[in-house]
Every structure is written in C-alpha cells, then in structure tokens.
Amino acid sequence: MEQQKEIRLGLLGMGTVGTGVVSLLHRNGELMQKRAGCTITVEKILVRDTSHPREIAYPADKFTSNPEDIIDHPEIDLVVELMGGIEPARQYMERALKAGKGVITANKDVIATHGEELLKLARENRCNIWFEGSVGGGIPLLRPLKNCLAANRVEKFLGIVNGTTNYILTRMEWEGISFEDALRDAQDLGFAESDPTNDVDGWDAAYKVVILGGLSFGTFVSMENIYMQGIRGISFRDLQYARELGYTIKLVAVGDTVEGRVSLRVHPVLLPLGHPLAAVYHEYNALFLEGDAVGEVMFYGKGAGAFPTASAVVGDVIEAACGKVHQIDSSTMDIQLSPRPVLPMGEMVSSFYLRLQAYDRPGVFAALASTFGEHQVSLDMIIQKRSDEGTAEIVLITHRVKEDNFWAALDKISGLPDISKVFSVFRVIQGGSQR
Amino acid sequence: MEQQKEIRLGLLGMGTVGTGVVSLLHRNGELMQKRAGCTITVEKILVRDTSHPREIAYPADKFTSNPEDIIDHPEIDLVVELMGGIEPARQYMERALKAGKGVITANKDVIATHGEELLKLARENRCNIWFEGSVGGGIPLLRPLKNCLAANRVEKFLGIVNGTTNYILTRMEWEGISFEDALRDAQDLGFAESDPTNDVDGWDAAYKVVILGGLSFGTFVSMENIYMQGIRGISFRDLQYARELGYTIKLVAVGDTVEGRVSLRVHPVLLPLGHPLAAVYHEYNALFLEGDAVGEVMFYGKGAGAFPTASAVVGDVIEAACGKVHQIDSSTMDIQLSPRPVLPMGEMVSSFYLRLQAYDRPGVFAALASTFGEHQVSLDMIIQKRSDEGTAEIVLITHRVKEDNFWAALDKISGLPDISKVFSVFRVIQGGSQR
Numbered sequence: 001m002e003q004q005k006e007i008r009l010g011l012l013g014m015g016t017v018g019t020g021v022v023s024l025l026h027r028n029g030e031l032m033q034k035r036a037g038c039t040i041t042v043e044k045i046l047v048r049d050t051s052h053p054r055e056i057a058y059p060a061d062k063f064t065s066n067p068e069d070i071i072d073h074p075e076i077d078l079v080v081e082l083m084g085g086i087e088p089a090r091q092y093m094e095r096a097l098k099a100g101k102g103v104i105t106a107n108k109d110v111i112a113t114h115g116e117e118l119l120k121l122a123r124e125n126r127c128n129i130w131f132e133g134s135v136g137g138g139i140p141l142l143r144p145l146k147n148c149l150a151a152n153r154v155e156k157f158l159g160i161v162n163g164t165t166n167y168i169l170t171r172m173e174w175e176g177i178s179f180e181d182a183l184r185d186a187q188d189l190g191f192a193e194s195d196p197t198n199d200v201d202g203w204d205a206a207y208k209v210v211i212l213g214g215l216s217f218g219t220f221v222s223m224e225n226i227y228m229q230g231i232r233g234i235s236f237r238d239l240q241y242a243r244e245l246g247y248t249i250k251l252v253a254v255g256d257t258v259e260g261r262v263s264l265r266v267h268p269v270l271l272p273l274g275h276p277l278a279a280v281y282h283e284y285n286a287l288f289l290e291g292d293a294v295g296e297v298m299f300y301g302k303g304a305g306a307f308p309t310a311s312a313v314v315g316d317v318i319e320a321a322c323g324k325v326h327q328i329d330s331s332t333m334d335i336q337l338s339p340r341p342v343l344p345m346g347e348m349v350s351s352f353y354l355r356l357q358a359y360d361r362p363g364v365f366a367a368l369a370s371t372f373g374e375h376q377v378s379l380d381m382i383i384q385k386r387s388d389e390g391t392a393e394i395v396l397i398t399h400r401v402k403e404d405n406f407w408a409a410l411d412k413i414s415g416l417p418d419i420s421k422v423f424s425v426f427r428v429i430q431g432g433s434q435r
Numbered sequence: 436m437e438q439q440k441e442i443r444l445g446l447l448g449m450g451t452v453g454t455g456v457v458s459l460l461h462r463n464g465e466l467m468q469k470r471a472g473c474t475i476t477v478e479k480i481l482v483r484d485t486s487h488p489r490e491i492a493y494p495a496d497k498f499t500s501n502p503e504d505i506i507d508h509p510e511i512d513l514v515v516e517l518m519g520g521i522e523p524a525r526q527y528m529e530r531a532l533k534a535g536k537g538v539i540t541a542n543k544d545v546i547a548t549h550g551e552e553l554l555k556l557a558r559e560n561r562c563n564i565w566f567e568g569s570v571g572g573g574i575p576l577l578r579p580l581k582n583c584l585a586a587n588r589v590e591k592f593l594g595i596v597n598g599t600t601n602y603i604l605t606r607m608e609w610e611g612i613s614f615e616d617a618l619r620d621a622q623d624l625g626f627a628e629s630d631p632t633n634d635v636d637g638w639d640a641a642y643k644v645v646i647l648g649g650l651s652f653g654t655f656v657s658m659e660n661i662y663m664q665g666i667r668g669i670s671f672r673d674l675q676y677a678r679e680l681g682y683t684i685k686l687v688a689v690g691d692t693v694e695g696r697v698s699l700r701v702h703p704v705l706l707p708l709g710h711p712l713a714a715v716y717h718e719y720n721a722l723f724l725e726g727d728a729v730g731e732v733m734f735y736g737k738g739a740g741a742f743p744t745a746s747a748v749v750g751d752v753i754e755a756a757c758g759k760v761h762q763i764d765s766s767t768m769d770i771q772l773s774p775r776p777v778l779p780m781g782e783m784v785s786s787f788y789l790r791l792q793a794y795d796r797p798g799v800f801a802a803l804a805s806t807f808g809e810h811q812v813s814l815d816m817i818i819q820k821r822s823d824e825g826t827a828e829i830v831l832i833t834h835r836v837k838e839d840n841f842w843a844a845l846d847k848i849s850g851l852p853d854i855s856k857v858f859s860v861f862r863v864i865q866g867g868s869q870r
Binding site: 020024027028030032034035057063132137138139140144147148149150151152153291292293294295296297298299300301302305307308310311312314315317318319326338406 | 455461462463466467469470510567572573574575578581582583584585587588629714720721726727728729730731732733734735736737740742743745746747749750752753754771
C-alpha cells in the first residue's frame with residue numbers, strides 16, 4: 001500500500017456545476033478516497049466576488065478572485081474549470097497545462113473549438129485534459145467510446161444531446177401545445193435560457209457533435225463545417241403526421257463516415273417509433289452508436305443539471321487523482337487525432353419529410369411528381385388531406401436521395417403555381433435496431 | 436514518444452469468442468496500435484487439439500495443448516482466458532497472476548464465484564484482472580460503473596442481462612407462441628443451448644448479478660445468496676394480462692441496498708411500458724441504474740455473440756497493453772471490496788402479480804380479500820374474467836408488501852376450497868423514469 005497521498009484541486013468558477021462538484025466531493029468523500037486511493041481536497045476556488053455569500057461553508061481564504069492563485073499555486077495538482085464560455089476559460093486551461101497541472105472541464109465550447117490544441121499541449125507537458133462532462137452530462141459517453149470500445153471502428157452515431165429541445169418536443173408531442181408555449185414553460189422551469197438560441201437553433205448540440213466526432217472518428221471538425229437546423233420550424237401538426245406514419249421527431253446530433261469522409265450535423269429527424277432513441281423523452285439524453293465489433297449500443301441518462309454534470313466532473317477528478325498518485329505522467333490512452341476530409345452536406349444522401357399546401361385542382365400531383373422525377377427524387381409515402389378554402393395539405397416522405405438533388409427539386413416545387421406554401425422539411429431516419 | 440513496444444498475448448481457448456478476438460485483433464490492428472501505443476501480437480494459443488483445422492491462418496507452432504507454454508512463457512505479457520467453465524480456467528488465471536501476467540477474461544462463472552480472491556491475488560502480484568466481457572457482452576458496463584460513475588453511490592440497478600430469455604419472451608409476446616415453441620426456435624437459431632437450464636432458470640443472469648453487485652455495492656455476494664426464479668412459468672396469457680394492465684414481462688437481474696444490506700436477485704418482473712428497459716427486445720441486453728449524483732442511466736446493446744464479446748475483451752486487452760507500455764505496475768483503480776450483510780428475500784418488500792383460477796360462486800372474492808387482509812397484503816389492481824365450466828380467472832396486483840407476508844397469504848389462499856388453481860406469481864416494478 002502506498003502512503004495515503006493528498007491531491008489538491010483548484011476550482012475555476014463556482015456556479016451551479018461548481019457548487020454541485022463541491023457538494024459531491026463532500027457527500028461521497030470517503031467513498032472516493034477509497035476508490036482513488038488518495039484524499040482529494042479543494043485548495044482554492046476562483047470566484048468573481050470573494051465577498052459574495054456561498055452555500056458552501058468554506059473559510060474565506062479558500063476563495064480568490066485572482067486566477068494566478070490557482071494556476072501558479074505550487075501545491076495544486078489539478079485544475080477544474082467550470083466557468084463556461086470560451087475566454088478566459090481557454091487561456092486558464094492553457095496556462096494550467098503549461099504548468100504541468102491536469103485539467104478537468106465540462107466546457108463543450110472550449111473543447112469543440114480548441115480541444116485539439118489543448119490535447120496537444122497536454123501531451124507536450126506530460127499531463128492531461130479530461131472532459132467527460134462536456135457531452136451528455138453525467139452519462140458515461142466519452143470514456144467508454146475511447147476505452148471500452150477502443151477495439152471498434154465507429155462509423156456512425158446518433159444522439160439526443162440537448163435536453164432543452166427534447167423537453168420542448170416532448171411537451172409539444174404529448175400535450176399538443178405550440179413550440180412557443182413549450183419554450184415558455186421550459187424557460188419558467190429553468191430548462192431553457194431567456195435567449196434560447198443556443199439550444200433551439202442547434203448550437204449546443206453542434207459543439208457536442210464536434211466532440212463526439214473527435215472521439216468516434218479521430219478528427220475535430222471545425223464548427224463552420226457543422227450543418228445545423230434547429231427546432232423552431234416544427235409544429236404539432238408535423239408531430240401528428242409523423243406519428244401517423246410511425247415516427248416521432250427528435251433533434252439529433254449525427255455523425256457518419258462515407259468513403260473516408262466525415263459528416264457531422266445537427267437537425268431534426270423523423271425517427272421510427274421502434275428506434276431505441278424514440279423512447280427518450282423530456283430532458284433525457286442518449287447516444288446511439290454502431291461499432292464494427294460491438295454492433296449497436298446506446299447510453300442513456302440525464303444530460304444536464306448540477307449533480308449529473310458534477311458526477312462526470314468528479315469521475316474525471318478521481319481518475320486524474322489516481323493517475324497522479326500512481327505517477328502516470330502522461331495520458332496512458334491518448335485520443336489519436338488526424339485530419340480527415342469533410343463530406344459536404346449537398347453530397348449526403350438523405351430521406352426527407354415534406355409538408356406543403358397546394359391548391360386543390362387537377363394536375364397538382366402530376367406537377368409535383370414530375371418535378372421530383374426530373375431530379376431523381378422518388379417518393380416512399382404520401383398523405384393528402386383536404387384543407388379549407390380550396391387547398392389541400394400534402395405530406396410526402398422521399399426515398400433516399402442526394403441532398404443537392406432534393407433541394408433543387410424543392411426549389412422548383414416552391415415556385416410551381418399550384419403550390420401555395422411549403423410548411424416544413426425534415427430528414428427521416430429509417431431502421432434502427434430490434435425490428 | 437516511447438519506442439514502439441510489442442505486447443504479447445497468450446490465448447487460453449479458441450472457440451467462438453476466441454476466434455472473434457483473433458479476427459478483431461487482425462481487422463482493426465492498425466487502429467488499436469495507434470490507440471494502445473504499442474503493437475499487440477498473439478504469441479500462443481491453447482487448444483485441445485493442435486491438429487484441428489482452424490479458420491485463422493496461423494503457423495502450427497502458435498498452437499499448443501500445454502497450458503504451461505502460455506502461463507510460464509517468459510515473453511507473454513497478458514493471458515486472455517476464453518475457455519469458459521470454472522476449472523481449469525480458474526487455476527490457469529491464478530497461475531498467470533502469480534507469474535505477474537495481466538489476465539483478461541469474459542468468464543462470468545469464474546468471476547462471480549472466485550472474483551474476489553483473483554482480484555486480491557492480482558493486487559498481491561502487482562498485476563490486474565479485467566473482465567468487461569463477463570456481463571453484457573460488448574456493452575460498456577463494468578468500466579463505466581467503476582470509473583465514470585466513481586463519484587456516485589449506486590444504490591440500485593436493474594438489468595436485462597440474458598439475451599436468450601429476452602429473445603424467448605419477445606417471441607412469446609409479439610407472436611403469441613408458447614414458451615416451448617419460442618425455446619425451440621431459440622435453440623434452432625443457436626440463441627439457446629440444447630440444455631437451456633443455464634439461461635431459462637436464471638443461472639447465467641445470477642452469475643452476472645453477482646458481478647454487477649461487486650462493482651455497484653463493493654461486495655461479492657455468494658451464489659447461494661442469490662434468489663432465482665426463471666421464465667418457465669410465464670405463459671402468453673400472463674403477457675396479455677400484463678399488457679392490458681400497462682406492463683411487459685422481462686427477466687431481470689436486480690440489485691438493491693436496503694439500510695446497508697444488499698439484495699441481489701434474478702426473477703421475472705412486470706415492468707411498466709414506459710420504463711426504458713421495457714423497450715429492450717430480442718437478444719438485446721441493457722442495464723439501468725441509479726447513482727446518487729448522476730440519477731438514472733442506462734446502457735444498451737448486444738449482450739452476447741462472438742464479435743460483441745470480442746469487442747469487450749479486446750477493449751480490455753488494449754487498456755492492459757497500455758498499462759504495460761506505461762509501466763503501470765498495479766491496478767490504478769482497484770475495485771474496493773468489503774463484506775456487507777445480505778438482506779434475506781423474505782424481508783424484501785415487493786409488489787406482486789398473481790393469476791389464479793377460482794370456482795365461480797359467491798364469496799370467493801371475500802375469502803381472497805380477507806386472507807390477504809389478514810397478512811397485511813393490500814390490492815392495487817384486479818381483473819376478473821369468466822372462464823369455462825364454472826370457473827373464473829382472477830388477476831391481481833398487490834401493493835408493496837413484505838415478501839414473507841405475501842407468501843404466507845398465498846399459501847393460505849392456495850388451500851381455500853374456492854381456489855382451483857394458482858397459475859403464476861411474478862413481482863411487479865412500479866415507476867421508472869420519464870413519466
């Protein structure tokens with residue numbers, strides 16, 4: 001048995017997750033000490049205002065408003081970054097790594113945009129950076145991908161990684177309420193921010209898809225190469241049609257490799273009701289992936305919240321502390337990254353759901369069908385219902401088609417004199433496991 | 436960068452999983468080399484008959500029928516045990532650990548019955564034993580439990596860990612066929628063995644529940660303390676009633692802690708249709724657990740088969756090889772075990788489903804209800820349907836009740852003159868996430 005060692009943490013930030021981390025370190029401290037083989041103590045916490053009253057009963061000298069007190073502290077082994085946002089979080093992490101300290105973070109923005117350089121920096125300084133909490137909150141995702149599935153070539157993943165939008169879609173689907181009402185409720189309950197852009201337009205999921213792509217495909221794709229479509233365009237009517245056709249609608253983060261090229265994207269999809277992800281409701285998250293040896297696996301749980309995220313962060317802290325105790329001076333299992341070409345969205349092959357309104361007169365369908373035909377788009381399912389005032393609502397699902405072809409066809413169709421309105425366009429996922 | 440090192444494996448056994456492991460090592464060799472930071476080569480394979488023709492094109496001198504050629508081989512770093520069964524697998528692992536070699540296995544029988552002593556032996560010899568493949572095939576379960584969720588106190592888990600029984604129950608439920616017919620199909624498809632006892636009576640799941648208990652609760656409970664009920668008593672009629680009441684029936688492995696005492700058991704349960712495990716069909720496995728920080732998480736995938744299991748085994752090999760390269764001479768995150776008291780099954784509190792046949796005459800219900808009442812059993816749901824020939828079929832679900840009380844009540848009820856037959860008794864799980 002080694003002498004019981006003490007590992008000292010410096011925390012950057014003391015918001016919701018920070019408070020969760022400190023509470024968890026206290027609550028399960030004895031258990032963690034056994035598991036890590038060392039005691040883990042909080043040495044210093046960076047806060048904006050040291051005089052602000054705190055839930056945590058720490059002596060005043062634990063708090064500092066000077067980041068140097070943590071980054072340059074000779075006895076701090078690990079820096080836990082919980083500030084959020086890119087700067088100054090990124091530069092603090094950089095300086096901590098340069099000082100040879102291990103860094104633990106749940107900051108998806110920084111990892112998605114600067115993960116590659118930080119990993120490189122960690123390697124150069126024989127330390128490491130952990131970020132399990134950056135995707136899927138407390139659900140073990142990144143370490144299983146990196147370690148347990150290391151024998152697999154992962155070619156495909158599909159995830160519900162944004163709890164806010166999943167909560168909104170669940171409320172819409174189950175209660176028939178509008179996007180606006182569901183969003184307002186989510187804001188009242190603290191699930192959505194007052195400016196919901198980051199969630200509902202897909203930004204949050206896009207950061208996460210970059211990180212998942214990094215671990216699955218060994219390449220960090222830059223944010224401008226991530227295709228994004230949010231959930232603002234989804235109406236209860238779409239959810240009803242989807243259900244009628246055997247689907248639900250979810251906002252997903254998708255990763256594919258097609259002939260060596262990588263495609264990462266965030267958009268709503270119609271998902272067959274038998275797909276394991278279709279049963280993921282409310283604020284729950286899940287990642288579904290396919291490895292060439294393991295087949296289909298899914299990880300499911302709460303993707304956000306103080307304690308679920310703290311669970312991931314403190315799990316990383318325990319692993320990092322263990323490494324320090326056993327003097328493992330660099331990452332034993334580095335994430336291997338190399339650049340890979342990106343598949344342009346126009347070259348992707350997708351199946352589409354389309355809802356539009358046409359004037360109820362002869363020849364409409366013929367015009368639609370022939371325009372699709374000219375662009376090599378073939379149709380899989382069609383529903384037509386009579387609407388008021390001489391119009392008809394038409395819902396189509398296409399077979400799989402090159403995206404460029406579909407959009408060219410749709411452009412033409414929107415201009416047809418018989419088509420009065422295109423309401424919504426979403427991609428469709430066929431298959432999934434089990435059935 | 437370290438000099439590229441070579442890690443040499445000795446394989447004990449070359450059956451289905453062994454062949455999968457060797458194929459996978461070849462197929463994804465380059466990828467693994469990058470991830471492990473070393474080359475991984477197969478040095479020797481123990482087989483019963485070295486003259487037997489093999490799928491794998493290895494030179495004849497790779498094969499041996501003498502276990503000493505592997506266990507005592509000075510250049511073999513890691514021993515991969517894939518023989519199955521308890522002896523001689525256990526003693527080979529013991530000898531390999533004593534020789535300071537790392538051991539990787541998917542052998543649930545050995546780990547469930549001798550895991551504690553092998554882990555101790557590994558620690559004493561500054562090496563380690565990995566067994567991710569022993570539960571849930573390729574689904575990352577044990578390492579996430581041990582590492583990613585290390586900050587959590589896990590108080591409860593519920594798993595579908597036997598693919599054969601889940602396949603049989605799926606066929607019965609979806610197609611209305613009998614247990615016997617579903618079993619025969621499973622045998623024809625190679626999902627069930629000619630003697631199905633190990634699967635259908637719960638033994639396989641019991642070994643796995645012991646291992647899950649070891650990682651979740653830090654204690655290995657001995658097999659004689661595992662309560663077991665198999666699936667032979669389930670009929671399509673039970674599945675129909677369950678569905679009518681909003682449930683499905685699954686064989687589950689359950690772990691609970693109640694006031695510091697541990698309960699591990701394997702039995703069928705009625706599971707609410709909204710529970711994430713209810714959507715796990717066919718040969719798929721899943722583990723659902725609750726941590727005090729992370730909340731509810733679920734892991735899902737294929738629990739058996741050559742490649743899914745090889746995925747777990749080779750994942751372990753990569754981690755072990757990495758450790759060798761970086762000269763991590765003992766387990767960095769030991770499983771901490773300590774004895775804990777076991778909760779006797781009679782003291783458990785459960786809700787029950789009961790299907791029985793009564794003579795269709797006045798006073799039957801009164802007799803039933805008063806017998807239950809005398810034993811503090813209260814009823815939650817009742818269905819009564821008229822049967823042929825003057826009998827009625829009654830289906831009941833009780834509220835939660837101490838098991839001893841329920842069984843005493845049932846004993847008395849079986850003896851009532853109005854009750855002609857007790858068909859089936861299963862436990863019921865209420866709740867689950869999401870709704």
